[in-house]
Each structure stands twice: as C-alpha cells, then as structure tokens.
Amino acid sequence: MALRIYNVLGREKQDFVPLVEGRVGMYVCGPTVYDEPHIGHAKNYVAFDVVVRWLRKSGYKVLYVQNITDVGHLRDSGEDPIQIVARRTQSGPMQVAEYYARSFFDSMDALGNIRPDISPRASGHVPEQIKMIETLIEKGHAYVVNGSVYFDVASDPDYGKLSNRRLEEQEENVRVAERSEKRNPEDFALWKYAEPEHILRWDSPWGEGFPGWHIECSAMAKKYLGATFDIHGGGIDNLFPHNESEIAQSECANEAPFARYWMLVGSLTVEGVKMSKSIGNTLTIQAALKRYRPETIRYFMQGVHYASPFDFSDEAFEAASKGWERIANAVRLTRKMMNSAAPGDDGSAILSVVETAKADFAAAMDDDFNAPIAIATLQGLTREVNTLLNGGAAVGLDVLKAIDAAYTDTAGDVLGVLPGHDAAGGDGAREAALVELLIAMRAQARASRNWAESDRIRDELAKVGVVLEDRADGTVWKVN
RNA sequence: GGUGGUGUGGCGAAGUGGCUAACGCGGAGGUCUGCAAAACCUCUAUUCGCGGGUUCAAUUCCCGCCACCACCUCCA
Numbered sequence: 001m002a003l004r005i006y007n008v009l010g011r012e013k014q015d016f017v018p019l020v021e022g023r024v025g026m027y028v029c030g031p032t033v034y035d036e037p038h039i040g041h042a043k044n045y046v047a048f049d050v051v052v053r054w055l056r057k058s059g060y061k062v063l064y065v066q067n068i069t070d071v072g073h074l075r076d077s078g079e080d081p082i083q084i085v086a087r088r089t090q091s092g093p094m095q096v097a098e099y100y101a102r103s104f105f106d107s108m109d110a111l112g113n114i115r116p117d118i119s120p121r122a123s124g125h126v127p128e129q130i131k132m133i134e135t136l137i138e139k140g141h142a143y144v145v146n147g148s149v150y151f152d153v154a155s156d157p158d159y160g161k162l163s164n165r166r167l168e169e170q171e172e173n174v175r176v177a178e179r180s181e182k183r184n185p186e187d188f189a190l191w192k193y194a195e196p197e198h199i200l201r202w203d204s205p206w207g208e209g210f211p212g213w214h215i216e217c218s219a220m221a222k223k224y225l226g227a228t229f230d231i232h233g234g235g236i237d238n239l240f241p242h243n244e245s246e247i248a249q250s251e252c253a254n255e256a257p258f259a260r261y262w263m264l265v266g267s268l269t270v271e272g273v274k275m276s277k278s279i280g281n282t283l284t285i286q287a288a289l290k291r292y293r294p295e296t297i298r299y300f301m302q303g304v305h306y307a308s309p310f311d312f313s314d315e316a317f318e319a320a321s322k323g324w325e326r327i328a329n330a331v332r333l334t335r336k337m338m339n340s341a342a343p344g345d346d347g348s349a350i351l352s353v354v355e356t357a358k359a360d361f362a363a364a365m366d367d368d369f370n371a372p373i374a375i376a377t378l379q380g381l382t383r384e385v386n387t388l389l390n391g392g393a394a395v396g397l398d399v400l401k402a403i404d405a406a407y408t409d410t411a412g413d414v415l416g417v418l419p420g421h422d423a424a425g426g427d428g429a430r431e432a433a434l435v436e437l438l439i440a441m442r443a444q445a446r447a448s449r450n451w452a453e454s455d456r457i458r459d460e461l462a463k464v465g466v467v468l469e470d471r472a473d474g475t476v477w478k479v480n
Numbered sequence: 481g482g483u484g485g486u487g488u489g490g491c492g493a494a495g496u497g498g499c500u501a502a503c504g505c506g507g508a509g510g511u512c513u514g515c516a517a518a519a520c521c522u523c524u525a526u527u528c529g530c531g532g533g534u535u536c537a538a539u540u541c542c543c544g545c546c547a548c549c550a551c552c553u554c555c556a
Contacts, residue, residue, distance in 0.1 A: 032555095069556060073556085081555080164484070165483060185553070189553090213554065213556080214554085236485080238551090240483080240484090240553085266550090267550060304493065304494095309486070313492090316493095318505075320492075375503070383520080386518090390520070458517090467517075468516090469517050471519095476518085
C-alpha cells in the first residue's frame with residue numbers, strides 16, 4: 001500500500017511520490033531559541049520524528065533538515081526576543097541563543113526524538129540569505145527602502161496559494177494603510193535596517209541590518225535540499241504569513257517549485273487554553289518530564305492525529321498513560337518470558353494475529369501517518385497477546401520472539417513509545433539483582449504463608465517505585 | 481470582516497454513502513488471585529452540533545445556521 005499524505009498545498013490527500021525515487025528531502029521549521037522549549041514544541045517535533053521514522057522504516061533514505069532560528073526578528077514590542085533575554089540576563093545574544101539551543105536539543109533527546117540530519121542556524125547562513133535577497137531584487141520581486149528590503153507581493157501572482165489568502169480579497173479589508181515605507185501593506189521584510197540599539201546585526205549591501213523572519217528557511221532549505229524538495233513541515237499557526245512567504249520568496253528567486261508536500265501540525269492547548277506567558281500556563285518539556293515518562297508523553301501525543309488540535313490535560317494524560325501501560329506491560333511480560341521459554345513454536349496460532357496487526361499498523365501509518373489507528377491496532381494485538389501469555393499454556397521462544405519483534409518494529413522503532421529493552425525498565429544490572437533478591441526473600445515468606453512479611457516487602461518496594469505482580473510462574477516487577 | 485479548522489458516548493479520540501459507529505480511559509458485573517496488582521470475558525452512543533436538501537440509503541455529499549479554536553503582515 002502506498003503512502004498517502006494530506007497536502008495542505010491543495011488541501012487533499014495525495015499519493016506520496018518523492019522527487020527522487022527512494023529518497024526524501026524534508027524541511028521542518030525549527031524553534032527560535034530564546035526560551036525553554038515547551039510541550040507545544042514537543043508535540044510538533046514528535047510528530048515529525050514519527051514521520052521520519054516511518055519514512056525510513058518504509059525504505060526511504062531521508063535527509064531531515066530542521067533549522068535553529070538564532071537571529072533577531074521583531075516582535076510586537078518592536079524588540080527582538082533574543083535581545084530582550086540577553087539584556088535581562090546581562091548576556092550576549094549569541095550566548096542566549098546557544099544556551100537555549102542546547103536546552104532544545106536536550107529536551108528533544110529526552111523525548112526520544114531522533115536528531116535531524118542537519119540543524120542549520122540562521123546566523124550561520126546570512127550570506128546565503130543576502131544572496132537570495134539580491135536575486136529577488138534583480139528579478140524585480142523586491143525593493144530597497146532606507147536600508148531595508150521588502151518582498152513585493154504584487155509581483156507574485158501565486159502569493160496566497162498555500163493559505164488561500166488572495167491579495168484581491170484582502171485589499172478590500174485593508175483599512176487606510178498607515179504610513180509605511182512598504183509599497184503594499186502585504187509586503188514583508190526580507191532584510192531590515194538595524195536601528196543603533198539593535199544588537200544582532202550583519203553587514204549587507206544595504207547597510208547593517210538583520211534578515212527577515214521568513215528568508216532563513218528559504219535560504220537554508222535551498223542550500224541543503226535544493227530549490228525543490230519533498231516535504232515541508234511546521235505548525236499550522238505559521239501557515240500565514242511565514243509559510244506563505246517562504247513559498248513566495250523561494251519560488252520567485254529559484255523559479256522552481258518549492259516544497260511539494262506541506263504537512264502542518266495542529267496547535268496545542270493546555271487544559272483547553274492556549275499556552276502563553278501572560279496566563280502562566282506554559283508547560284516546559286523539562287517540567288513535563290519530571291511528572292511523566294517520555295514514552296507516555298509520546299504515546300499521549302500520538303493518540304490524536306498530527307493535524308488535529310491537541311489539548312494537554314491531566315485527565316486526558318492519565319487516560320492515555322493507562323493505555324500505554326497496557327501495551328508496555330504486555331511487552332515487558334513477553335521479554336520476561338523470553339528469558340526462560342523453551343525453544344519452539346508452541347502457541348504459534350497467534351502468529352497470524354501478529355502478522356495482521358503489523359499489516360494494519362502499516363496501513364494506518366501509510367494513510368497520512370494515522371497514529372491513532374496504528375495505536376488501536378496495537379491495542380488489539382495486546383489483547384490477544386495478553387490472553388496467550390496469561391493463559392497458562394506454554395509459549396515457545398520463537399513465538400515470543402516474533403511478538404517482541406512486532407512490538408519493536410512498530411511501537412518501538414516507529415512510534416518510539418516502548419520502554420528500554422531491559423525487561424525491568426532499564427535501571428541497571430545492580431538494581432535488578434537487588435530487586436530479584438528481595439523477590440526471592442518474599443517468595444520464601446509466601447511459601448511459609450507469612451503474608452505480613454511478603455506484603456511488607458511488596459509495599460516497601462512500591463514506595464520506591466518498584467511494583468510487583470505475582471503470576472503463577474513467578475513474580476514480575478517494573479519501575480513506575 | 482477574511483482564511484482555515486473543529487463540533488461523534490461520562491472523558492480522550494478514529495472512521496465510513498448502507499455490515500453490530502474503531503481503540504483507549506472511566507463505570508457496572510464476572511473469572512483468576514492468600515491479598516493486591518496485572519490480565520481476560522460481558523455490558524456501557526437506536527446515535528454522530530442544529531435545520532434543510534440530494535439519494536433507495538447520510539454521521540459520512542451539498543446549502544444555511546449556531547458554537548468553539550487558530551491565523552490575518554512583519555510575534556518559529
């Protein structure tokens with residue numbers, strides 16, 4: 001079954017046909033590094049991490065580029081956010097950018113996101129941006145005013161094709177344009193003249209200044225992926241003006257199509273409210289990781305299709321967490337039983353169920369990366385696996401290995417939601433040995449019907465996060 | 481006002497022109513168990529925002545309306 005992707009450019013689900021067979025060039029808008037990354041970032045980048053993982057699982061050789069925005073862009077206040085933080089912390093702007101870039105990578109690593117192949121920084125690509133701006137000027141798509149350069153929206157008949165904002169429709173709604181150096185209110189800055197107090201500044205043919213917000217993505221995508229490439233990802237909140245402007249700049253400068261498939265991720269709210277500093281409901285990834293384990297965060301976020309809006313609430317998180325645990329328990333049990341199972345294919349009747357689940361999982365992912373359905377197939381598989389493993393009948397090692405491989409291929413490699421391979425939850429051989437020792441002592445107590453002692457061991461372990469479950473064939477444990 | 485999106489059971493959330501509207505959580509009952517936990521089984525939306533229309537048939541297509549959300553020029 002072929003991969004299909006909902007292309008925002010055209011607003012329809014399309015067969016995915018890469019530019020070069022077997023290869024995928026993919027660009028995802030990265031963060032502006034002036035603050036700690038939050039769970040909105042997590043949702044976005046987990047989504048694209050899974051996209052890349054699935055493409056690779058499907059056999060594509062993927063080149064994944066995700067930028068780091070570390071140059072100054074203006075905000076409402078008229079000031080560059082990096083500059084604001086720099087002043088507040090009495091640091092240099094690039095020091096601030098570096099600090100938060102590292103924090104971003106740390107958080108992404110902790111969430112289990114595979115790093116992009118290239119993480120280009122806007123500050124390191126100013127010459128490329130200037131070159132592209134010069135090209136736009138030469139081709140009559142941009143003009144210089146007072147040391148700034150603006151893109152002439154009227155020169156691009158395609159402007160608005162991604163967001164469906166056509167100029168002619170817009171114009172009627174534009175109130176009397178305020179006094180501006182722009183020809184049209186819709187024109188956007190490619191290069192901005194730096195006022196004396198602006199710290200982040202570079203030399204350019206138009207004097208000292210700094211690049212516009214959108215041009216970095218156009219320049220870096222071109223440099224690493226070419227004028228035309230396969231997939232452009234980002235958040236839906238940047239559809240306009242950012243993504244629209246990227247297309248306009250790139251296609252006018254390169255005279256070639258830009259990204260062929262646009263995938264935009266739905267926005268995230270917290271308890272139904274948009275995260276914002278003024279409300280004070282921003283949840284950073286580091287804070288979230290103190291409360292929840294990363295696999296459950298990933299699982300939770302993939303319970304909703306990537307393009308849909310997503311609400312991060314404790315209640316919904318708990319529900320998802322329980323669902324995750326069901327799968328994780330089954331995998332843990334499978335691996336535990338692998339340690340002592342006899343070779344052979346006892347219980348092989350389940351293999352057809354395993355194959356069906358793998359096929360259903362693949363079909364779901366091929367259908368515009370439908371992770372919710374992919375997870376549903378794993379839940380269905382888990383019911384069958386649990387029935388088998390808890391049924392008391394012998395299960396051969398070959399069968400257990402097949403089950404483990406199915407989970408690893410799907411929940412592990414693609415969704416990235418499985419705990420580490422250590423059956424105990426991954427806290428080291430010494431801890432495992434200590435727990436096993438206590439379990440053995442408890443088994444003795446149980447054998448002599450000393451329930452007080454056996455319950456005490458179980459309760460004390462529970463206090464430090466080690467949960468015991470008694471089975472007919474022994475006791476299994478896990479770390480909460 | 482413009483553009484786009486969403487509205488499905490107690491909660492989260494898939495989905496389809498017509499088989500019993502996935503899956504998870506929660507709830508009820510049961511099995512298993514020293515107890516617990518885990519697990520399994522059964523039940524839990526005559527119904528898919530509202531009103532029209534198309535159709536033999538719509539939650540799914542079309543129109544209108546209502547509600548909520550996002551973005552709307554230099555705020556990833």
